[in-house]
Amino acid sequence: MQQTVIDVMLVDDEEDFLEDVSDALLYQKQIPYSLNVVGTACNGEQALEMARELKPEVVVMDLVMPGLDGVQVADILFQELPLIKVLVFSSYLDFKDMQSIVNAGVRGYIVKGNLRELIRGIEKVYNNEPCFPPDVVQSLFKQQFHRQPAPPRQKLSVSWQDLSYREREILSLHQAGHNRQEIARRLGLNISTIKTYFRRIEKKGGLNQSLD
Numbered sequence: 456m457q458q459t460v461i462d463v464m465l466v467d468d469e470e471d472f473l474e475d476v477s478d479a480l481l482y483q484k485q486i487p488y489s490l491n492v493v494g495t496a497c498n499g500e501q502a503l504e505m506a507r508e509l510k511p512e513v514v515v516m517d518l519v520m521p522g523l524d525g526v527q528v529a530d531i532l533f534q535e536l537p538l539i540k541v542l543v544f545s546s547y548l549d550f551k552d553m554q555s556i557v558n559a560g561v562r563g564y565i566v567k568g569n570l571r572e573l574i575r576g577i578e579k580v581y582n583n584e585p586c587f588p589p590d591v592v593q594s595l596f597k598q599q600f601h602r603q604p605a606p607p608r609q610k611l612s613v614s615w616q617d618l619s620y621r622e623r624e625i626l627s628l629h630q631a632g633h634n635r636q637e638i639a640r641r642l643g644l645n646i647s648t649i650k651t652y653f654r655r656i657e658k659k660g661g662l663n664q665s666l667d
Contacts, residue, residue, distance in 0.1 A: 458489040461581050464509060465495045466502040466516035466528070467544075473497075476515070476544075479570045486578045499523025500624070500642075506532055506539060513577050517567070518545040518556075522641055526559045527627055533560030535623075540580040544573055563587060617659060625652050 463480060465473050473495045480490040493509045496502040498521045506514060514532065518525035529541045541560060546567040556564065563586025565576045579586040618626060621642075628638045639649045 458487060460489045460491050461513060461577060462491050462493045462509070462511045463577060464493055464502070464505060464511040464514045466497075466499075466514060466520070466525070467495075468497050468517065468520045470497065476570070476573070480574065480577075483574050485571060485574045488578060488581070490574070490577060499525070499528040502528050503531060503624075506536060510536065511539060513540045513542060513581055515542050515544050515573065515577065518543055518547045522643065523624060523628075526555055526561075527624075527631065529556070529561050530559040531623060531627055540583075542573075542576050542580050542586065544576075618656065622652055622656050622659075625649065626656055 465476055467473050467476075477492045477495065480492055483490060493511050494505045496505050500522050502514070502516065503523070516525045516528065523531075525543060525545065529543075532539050532541060537560070540562045542563045542565065543556065543561055544565050544567050553564075562580040562583075563576045565573050565586070566588065576586040624642065625638055628641060633641070635646060635649050635653070638644075639646045642649075
C-alpha cells in the first residue's frame with residue numbers, strides 16, 4: 456500500500472543542520488508516512504515567501520533567527536495559511552514565552568537534537584494532535600493560573616490580505632510591541648523606509664490609531 460506523503464518545510468539559520476535534518480526525514484522508517492522536504496529556509500522572511508508559494512502541510516522551524524523570529528513567522532502563517540501546522544524545533548526554551556508561542560498557532564515544540572522525537576512530532580501535528588513536552592504543558596498551566604487580564608489587542612480595520620507582504624511584517628512587529636527603530640533593525644531597513652510603510656498602513660486603515 457502506498458504511503459501517505461507529508462510535505463514538510465524546514466526553517467533554520469544553520470545550513471548544515473538543515474541538510475542533516477532533511478536526510479533524516481527522507482530516510483526515516485519510524486512512522487508510516489513518507490516525509491517529503493519541499494523546501495528549506497534560513498530566515499523568517501524567506502520562510503514566509505516559501506510557505507506562501509509551496510504551502511507545505513508542516514513547517515518545522517527554529518525560534519531564534521535573523522529578522523523575524525519563529526513566533527512572529529508562526530503568527531503570520533496562522534493569519535494567512537491556518538491549515539499549515541507549525542512545529543518548533545529549537546534549543547531555545549524559555550517557559551515565560553510558551554503562552555505567546557501557543558497564541559501564535561504553534562502546534563508543538565520539540566527540543567533540538569532529538570530527531571526521533573521530531574519525526575514523531577511531525578506525525579502528531581499532521582494528525583491535529585498537540586505535541587509539547589510534559590514540562591512545557593506544566594508551565595502553560597502555571598502561566599494560565601497566574602495570568603492577568605491582557606489589554607484588548609488593537610483591531611485591524613482592514614483585511615490582512617489587503618496589506619502587502621512587507622506591511623504585514625511591519626504591522627506584526629508593531630503589534631508585538633516593537634518601536635520603529637527596533638523594526639528597522641530587525642528587518643535590515645533604514646528608519647525612513649519604515650516610516651513610509653507606516654504611512655501606507657495608516658492610509659489603508661491598518662489600525663484604529665496612529666502607528667507613531
